[in-house]
Amino acid sequence: MALDGPVLEVRDVAQSFSTEGFGTRLIYEHVSFSVTAGEVFVILGGSGCGKSTLMKQIIGLLPPTAGSVRVLGHDMYPGDDRGDVLTRIGVMFQSGALFGSMTLLENVMLPLQMHTDLPEEARVALARAKLGLVGLADSTELLPAEISGGMAKRAAIARALALDPPLLFLDEPSAGLDPVTSAGLDQLILDLRDILRATFVVVTHELASILAIADRCLMLDRGAHGVIALGDPRALRDGSDDPRVRAFFRREAA
Amino acid sequence: MSATLSVSTEDGATVLRFTGRMDAAGIAGIWTQTMRAAAEPHEGALVADLAGVALCDTAGATLLLGAEARHGGPIGLRGQEAGLDTLLDRLRRAPPPPQPTPAPGWTFTSLARLGLRAAGGGIAYLGEVAVALAMAPSRRRMLRLSDLLRTADEAGVRAVPLILMLGFLIGLILAFQSAVPLQRFGAEIFVANLVSVSLLRELGPLLTAVILAGRTGSAFAAEIGTMKVNEEIAAIRTLGLDPMTMLVLPRLLAALLVMPALTLLMDASGIAGMSVVMQALGYSPDAIAIQIRQTVALGDLFGGLFKAMMFGAAVAAIGCRCGLAAGNGPRAVGQAATGAVVGGIVAMVLLDGVFAVLFYLLGW
Numbered sequence: 001m002a003l004d005g006p007v008l009e010v011r012d013v014a015q016s017f018s019t020e021g022f023g024t025r026l027i028y029e030h031v032s033f034s035v036t037a038g039e040v041f042v043i044l045g046g047s048g049c050g051k052s053t054l055m056k057q058i059i060g061l062l063p064p065t066a067g068s069v070r071v072l073g074h075d076m077y078p079g080d081d082r083g084d085v086l087t088r089i090g091v092m093f094q095s096g097a098l099f100g101s102m103t104l105l106e107n108v109m110l111p112l113q114m115h116t117d118l119p120e121e122a123r124v125a126l127a128r129a130k131l132g133l134v135g136l137a138d139s140t141e142l143l144p145a146e147i148s149g150g151m152a153k154r155a156a157i158a159r160a161l162a163l164d165p166p167l168l169f170l171d172e173p174s175a176g177l178d179p180v181t182s183a184g185l186d187q188l189i190l191d192l193r194d195i196l197r198a199t200f201v202v203v204t205h206e207l208a209s210i211l212a213i214a215d216r217c218l219m220l221d222r223g224a225h226g227v228i229a230l231g232d233p234r235a236l237r238d239g240s241d242d243p244r245v246r247a248f249f250r251r252e253a254a
Numbered sequence: 255m256s257a258t259l260s261v262s263t264e265d266g267a268t269v270l271r272f273t274g275r276m277d278a279a280g281i282a283g284i285w286t287q288t289m290r291a292a293a294e295p296h297e298g299a300l301v302a303d304l305a306g307v308a309l310c311d312t313a314g315a316t317l318l319l320g321a322e323a324r325h326g327g328p329i330g331l332r333g334q335e336a337g338l339d340t341l342l343d344r345l346r347r348a349p350p351p352p353q354p355t356p357a358p359g360w361t362f363t364s365l366a367r368l369g370l371r372a373a374g375g376g377i378a379y380l381g382e383v384a385v386a387l388a389m390a391p392s393r394r395r396m397l398r399l400s401d402l403l404r405t406a407d408e409a410g411v412r413a414v415p416l417i418l419m420l421g422f423l424i425g426l427i428l429a430f431q432s433a434v435p436l437q438r439f440g441a442e443i444f445v446a447n448l449v450s451v452s453l454l455r456e457l458g459p460l461l462t463a464v465i466l467a468g469r470t471g472s473a474f475a476a477e478i479g480t481m482k483v484n485e486e487i488a489a490i491r492t493l494g495l496d497p498m499t500m501l502v503l504p505r506l507l508a509a510l511l512v513m514p515a516l517t518l519l520m521d522a523s524g525i526a527g528m529s530v531v532m533q534a535l536g537y538s539p540d541a542i543a544i545q546i547r548q549t550v551a552l553g554d555l556f557g558g559l560f561k562a563m564m565f566g567a568a569v570a571a572i573g574c575r576c577g578l579a580a581g582n583g584p585r586a587v588g589q590a591a592t593g594a595v596v597g598g599i600v601a602m603v604l605l606d607g608v609f610a611v612l613f614y615l616l617g618w
């Protein structure tokens with residue numbers, strides 16, 4: 001769906017958690033960015049800087065302590081029409097979060113069954129096609145417990161793709177995958193962006209993946225409690241003045 | 255905007271003309287129509303005209319591939335957007351789904367092998383428990399006292415209110431139900447004998463063990479099953495430690511320790527419940543006490559407590575075994591917990607039968 005303006009807008013978002021006992025622990029504050037249609041936007045940063053927390057806020061699972069999130073032109077908080085937005089975004093969780101009692105095919109078929117009137121034959125064909133796209137055409141009848149971690153991630157991507165959403169969120173899609181599968185996944189993201197003009201927001205800290213797919217990236221830092229860099233990752237790697245950004249891209253110990 | 259389909263013939267070729275949005279929601283209404291149109295015998299080529307299509311994503315592409323499969327040969331495309339050919343290529347590249355292999359039928363041999371394997375697994379487990387018990391003195395470090403005390407607290411102390419309440423109510427109900435028929439013969443006084451003997455010898459240990467199986471056996475299975483799913487058991491082994499000593503023995507010993515205490519409380523509260531009914535029928539506490547003393551010997555009490563210990567050991571051992579034998583995934587944990595409760599209750603009833611025969615032979 002063509003949308004005027006950005007598909008995702010994050011304005012001045014902050015997140016803190018109350019610690020046991022007294023006080024609050026600030027994760028980040030003053031985080032602002034927007035993503036335009038057809039872009040591959042990467043959220044990166046070291047462990048514990050709040051990448052996954054930020055993604056949870058964007059997809060409507062965690063109200064921010066301050067600030068606002070607009071997805072596909074709708075406010076996620078208070079989010080009166082969040083249900084409508086959720087059928088137009090796809091989310092892949094870090095662990096895959098596949099439903100353990102369903103086969104991979106049934107996992108991918110579930111959103112089709114719930115949100116479309118497609119006949120059974122069409123749902124099966126479509127779910128098989130999505131699993132084929134991520135290289136799991138021969139594993140459709142397996143249960144999540146019977147497949148490897150990498151396969152579970154790919155199956156989760158297939159489920160996120162089920163309704164061909166214009167905006168996809170992937171949390172650490174290539175972590176724990178072998179380099180060949182990981183490169184294949186990067187290519188899939190680029191292909192889907194080109195073919196379907198889908199927008200991707202990817203949380204990752206895999207350098208190779210970031211440089212291969214990202215049009216722009218946002219870097220969070222645990223010590224700075226917020227954004228320390230925003231822009232083209234190649235430009236940041238080659239020309240950032242911030243030593244933390246340089247260290248990240250050059251894989252130097254902090 | 256849903257997609258629409260119209261079929262026409264142009265220069266001998268059948269043209270499927272699509273319009274609108276060919277996404278998952280859009281193609282729902284035209285899927286069956288498209289498949290039917292593609293499956294009909296065509297003299298010339300089959301062409302899909304996509305000039306009027308606003309969007310064609312993987313759902314639309316899957317529809318075109320489905321039509322191609324029904325047609326039995328390639329279909330021509332015209333008016334499509336540039337990306338669609340690439341998408342169709344990508345989808346075509348996926349290998350066909352595997353043919354499901356028929357499950358082997360049950361034969362007497364396969365059933366017998368399965369039964370033997372299950373029995374063998376059970377015997378091997380008992381052997382491992384025995385070895386762990388025998389080796390416990392030399393593996394004192396692995397046998398963590400804190401684990402034993404925590405389990406005893408969860409299985410024992412926290413079950414006390416439930417045991418007291420159920421024991422009291424069961425004593426009350428038993429006494430009331432037996433008082434009604436005995437009253438016809440003027441023998442209500444024997445309600446005390448009946449209830450105290452049945453509680454001390456049978457019902458006390460059995461009911462306590464049922465509660466232990468429901469509360470604790472299932473918890474053991476779920477906890478150890480989750481550890482298995484999270485590969486914690488594998489981690490214990492690779493650290494050079496023994497899961498039997500670290501996980502099973504503390505639970506087994508805790509169950510052995512708490513069962514006699516819980517059973518004693520169950521017996522006492524049951525007799526208290528019975529006393530309430532007896533007093534309501536007009537008997538003094540002294541009369542009730544005399545009746546009980548005349549009927550019940552210490553052997554009845556200790557026999558019951560011994561049985562309770564054995565039931566507790568069986569429930570704990572089966573709970574841990576179900577956890578250790580759990581498969582992968584959250585479903586496996588649920589199955590392990592169910593298996594622990596069912597297995598525990600069946601085992602305790604079987605054991606009770608064995609004890610009944612044994613006590614009879616021993617003249618208790």
